[in-house]
Amino acid sequence: MGLGLLREGVNEVIATTFGNAAPMGIIVRDSEARMVVFRQTHTAGRIEEYGWVVANILFDPVLYVRTAFEDLPPSSFVDITVAGIPMQHLAGAEGYVAFRASVERRTTERLMVRLEPLKEELITSEVHPVNRGFSSVIEATVHATRYLIFRDPELRVWINHHAAIVRKCGGPRELEALQLLLTYIGE
Numbered sequence: 754m755g756l757g758l759l760r761e762g763v764n765e766v767i768a769t770t771f772g773n774a775a776p777m778g779i780i781v782r783d784s785e786a787r788m789v790v791f792r793q794t795h796t797a798g799r800i801e802e803y804g805w806v807v808a809n810i811l812f813d814p815v816l817y818v819r820t821a822f823e824d825l826p827p828s829s830f831v832d833i834t835v836a837g838i839p840m841q842h843l844a845g846a847e848g849y850v851a852f853r854a855s856v857e858r859r860t861t862e863r864l865m866v867r868l869e870p871l872k873e874e875l876i877t878s879e880v881h882p883v884n885r886g887f888s889s890v891i892e893a894t895v896h897a898t899r900y901l902i903f904r905d906p907e908l909r910v911w912i913n914h915h916a917a918i919v920r921k922c923g924g925p926r927e928l929e930a931l932q933l934l935l936t937y938i939g940e
């Protein structure tokens with residue numbers, strides 16, 4: 754099957770693995786899908802143990818921030834069976850692609866994971882007008898996950914830059930997501 758719901762380039766989805774969810778980039782090049790996952794994440798451990806990943810497509814900025822920094826309760830996951838394999842997608846996903854995941858290569862820090870699409874489902878067909886506040890929540894969250902590890906002041910400057918765009922362009926959900934993010938990084 755094709756990758757109809759994803760597109761060429763990097764798709765910033767919320768990846769579910771067994772009992773876990775985290776924002777992850779799914780890289781699609783020449784119709785082939787891969788992930789590069791830091792080995793210290795739960796996602797990497799679950800991929801090695803269970804061999805599947807579901808890419809959830811949704812546009813709730815609060816969920817991107819929450820899943821980047823904390824665990825979700827079991828009620829956030831919906832059980833599905835794909836090709837005989839028990840998997841989970843996120844409640845609230847507008848669509849998802851379920852993949853078989855196999856580790857192609859390992860370094861000390863990362864796993865290179867090959868993804869084979871097994872099933873995709875479009876659950877809703879809402880449209881999402883482009884909002885810079887939403888995009889900046891995603892950017893700020895990427896920087897914040899790194900900032901928590903390295904405490905690099907340059908990352909803090911980028912977070913401030915994106916926080917200003919969220920305040921200018923975001924709606925209530927983006928503002929809530931920003932507040933949560935700032936709490937996580939200790940402000």
Ligand SMILES: Cc1cc2nc3c(=O)[nH]c(=O)nc-3n(C[C@H](O)[C@H](O)[C@H](O)COP(=O)(O)O)c2cc1C
Pocket residue numbers: 765773774775776777778779788789790791792793794795796797817820821822891894895898
């Ligand atoms: C938009 C976005 C994309 C991300 N992409 C990746 C990625 O491709 N690989 C990775 O290892 N971490 C990525 N991260 C960081 C993880 O989400 C973060 O380390 C998270 O805490 C891992 O959660 P887990 O331990 O539950 O797997 C990304 C974060 C964001 C906000």
